[in-house]
Amino acid sequence: MAPAALTTEAILDAAEDVLRRYGPAKTTVVDVARALGVSHGSVYRHFPAKAALQDAVARRWLARVSEPLEVTADGEGPAAQRLLRWLQQLAAVKQRMAREDPELFATFERLTAEAREVVAAHVDQLTAQVSRIVAAGVASGEFAQVDPPTAGRAVLQATAWFHHPSHAAEWRSPGIGAELDAVWSLISAGLGARSPVRRD
Amino acid sequence: MAPAALTTEAILDAAEDVLRRYGPAKTTVVDVARALGVSHGSVYRHFPAKAALQDAVARRWLARVSEPLEVTADGEGPAAQRLLRWLQQLAAVKQRMAREDPELFATFERLTAEAREVVAAHVDQLTAQVSRIVAAGVASGEFAQVDPPTAGRAVLQATAWFHHPSHAAEWRSPGIGAELDAVWSLISAGLGARSPVRRD
DNA sequence: GCACTGACAAAATCTGAATTCTGTCAGTAG
DNA sequence: CTACTGACAGAATTCAGATTTTGTCAGTGC
Numbered sequence: 001m002a003p004a005a006l007t008t009e010a011i012l013d014a015a016e017d018v019l020r021r022y023g024p025a026k027t028t029v030v031d032v033a034r035a036l037g038v039s040h041g042s043v044y045r046h047f048p049a050k051a052a053l054q055d056a057v058a059r060r061w062l063a064r065v066s067e068p069l070e071v072t073a074d075g076e077g078p079a080a081q082r083l084l085r086w087l088q089q090l091a092a093v094k095q096r097m098a099r100e101d102p103e104l105f106a107t108f109e110r111l112t113a114e115a116r117e118v119v120a121a122h123v124d125q126l127t128a129q130v131s132r133i134v135a136a137g138v139a140s141g142e143f144a145q146v147d148p149p150t151a152g153r154a155v156l157q158a159t160a161w162f163h164h165p166s167h168a169a170e171w172r173s174p175g176i177g178a179e180l181d182a183v184w185s186l187i188s189a190g191l192g193a194r195s196p197v198r199r200d
Numbered sequence: 201m202a203p204a205a206l207t208t209e210a211i212l213d214a215a216e217d218v219l220r221r222y223g224p225a226k227t228t229v230v231d232v233a234r235a236l237g238v239s240h241g242s243v244y245r246h247f248p249a250k251a252a253l254q255d256a257v258a259r260r261w262l263a264r265v266s267e268p269l270e271v272t273a274d275g276e277g278p279a280a281q282r283l284l285r286w287l288q289q290l291a292a293v294k295q296r297m298a299r300e301d302p303e304l305f306a307t308f309e310r311l312t313a314e315a316r317e318v319v320a321a322h323v324d325q326l327t328a329q330v331s332r333i334v335a336a337g338v339a340s341g342e343f344a345q346v347d348p349p350t351a352g353r354a355v356l357q358a359t360a361w362f363h364h365p366s367h368a369a370e371w372r373s374p375g376i377g378a379e380l381d382a383v384w385s386l387i388s389a390g391l392g393a394r395s396p397v398r399r400d
Numbered sequence: 401g402c403a404c405t406g407a408c409a410a411a412a413t414c415t416g417a418a419t420t421c422t423g424t425c426a427g428t429a430g
Numbered sequence: 431c432t433a434c435t436g437a438c439a440g441a442a443t444t445c446a447g448a449t450t451t452t453g454t455c456a457g458t459g460c
Contacts, residue, residue, distance in 0.1 A: 005433080028421060039435050044423065154382035158358040166366035182354035186390030187383075205403080228451060239405050244453065 006038055008046050008056075015057050023103070024110045029053070051114070058115040061108060062122040065093055066129070073129035079137025080193040083155070084184055086133060090126070091162040091180055098168045109165045123156075130155050137191065144192025151191060158187050206238055208246050208256075215257050223303070224310045229253070251314070258315040261308060262322040265293055266329070273329035279337030280393040283355070284384055286333060290326070291362040291380055298368045309365045323356075330355050337391065344392025351391060358387050 014035040018027050029050050033040035047053040072086045098105045112119050131152030137143035161167050162180045170176070214235040218227050229250050233240035247253040272286045298305045312319050331352030337343035361367050362380045370376070 029423090030421065040422085041424085041436070042434055045433075048423090050422070150382050151386070153379065154386050157361040157379060158383045158386060160367070161357040161360045164367075167360070167364075179353065179357060182350050183358045186351070186354050186358060187386040188390070189392070190386030190389035192389070229453090230451070240452085241406070241454085242404055245403075248453090250452070 006036065006042055006046070010036060011043055011046055011053070012056055012060060015053055016060075019057065019107055019111070020104060024054075024107050054111055055115045055118050058111050058118045059121075062112070062118065065090070066122060066125050068093075069126070069129055073133055079133050079140065079142050080188055080191070083130070083133045083137070083191075084188070086129070087155075087159055087162070087184065088180065091159070094163045094165065094168075095171045095176070098165075098171055105165075105168065109168070112165070127153050127156055134191065137193070142193065146191060155187060155191075159183060206236065206242055206246070210236065211243055211246055211253070212256055212260060215253055216260075219257065219307055219311070220304060224254075224307050254311055255315045255318050258311045258318045259321075262312070262318065265290070266322060266325050268293075269326070269329055273333055279333050279340060279342050280388055280391070283330070283333045283337070283391075284388070286329070287355075287359055287362070287384065288380065291359070294363050294365065294368075295371045295376070298365075298371055305365075305368065309368070312365070327353050327356055334391065337393075342393065346391060355387060355391075359383060 011032065015027070015032045018031045018035055022031065029043055030040045032053070033043050036042075043053070047056065069086055069090060072082065072089055075082055097108070127149070129152075131148040134143060134146065134151045134155070135148035138145060138148060159180070161170065161183070162176070173179070211232065215227070215232045218231045218235055222231065229243050230240045232253070233243050236242075243253070247256065269286060269290060272282065272289055275282055297308070327349070329352075331348040334343060334346065334351045334355070335348035338345060338348060359380070361370065361383070362376070373379070
């Protein structure tokens, strides 16, 4: 059967495949077009430049990280518990990828290093999610009267060690899970949390 | 007058000069030897390899960071105040260097990226300093009964955003000082500090 | 004997000519 | 008209040959 008309989505799928196979350094627009059986000129009808295509792939990858977290952020239950789960989930997603497919993780890292604006938007989104959890906790009286945006950003910064890609090398430490717990026990108190999840 | 005998210290001084001038990528052992007016073979009497020389330079640079902090760590006054000052001092040293001499900072960063063991020792030293402050706070009853090594490491990890070189790009934000304060107000509560945030 | 030199082999890095890639656009096919 | 092609110029990348650098060591001179 004739392939469906060339869509932006199809190009992104192909680009992702090629990136996985060849890595970011060796992936060319010609490669992506060849994978689709079209000329590379066609790709430029959908993306103004290679950088825009890379940005779009990065955006999709990051969305796959932030969407499941969105569910957790807006879920039920005590805010402190939700926030801890959210942080553990974020850390687990990043750390699993780094551990199980280091090459793909390196690809991901390089791509995002160049897509600064896309990453900034992603970080804003994550900050907003944390801030929502904090705001819920403040509203329910579970947390002290902190400023949710400020505290949200602070929580994300304080846990950067466990989810920011530039610390990936440290994630090999077997105690990394306990270390996140230790940081959590520091910061959860700072939010004025009522039920500081005991784990002695 | 004849130059003093070639010492390890003199080589390190020359290596530092050359690194500042040419950057880490273009600095060769031959350059360092030329700066000293000796043959490069002589340098190898004092260092078994170029990497060892680079490690020694990195060790000296890092010592210049950790030594003043040592004074703060073992100083007088309430532990919480001392710890905050220590953190601000560490962040300020790194951030000032990154701001005022970005090229030298980049050189420093590259060099330390390769001197993994040296950096690990430095981090251990910093962790020990924080742990000492925490231990003092616990001993004086100012902090809750936390485990000093665990809490010390957690404090350093939670503030990595503000002192770890891989976050240097984020330090340009004008609110960076306030952001450290926000993280501090989270973690100081977690140590059970008396003053800043109530948590009963 | 001791501190250093300088020539050397192997490894790493540089250079520049040849190739490949990016981004554009007039042209083709349906 | 729309969706795509393919040829093209300039920019970026590759690759092999030339050069530099690393690390060793026998030799020099004090």
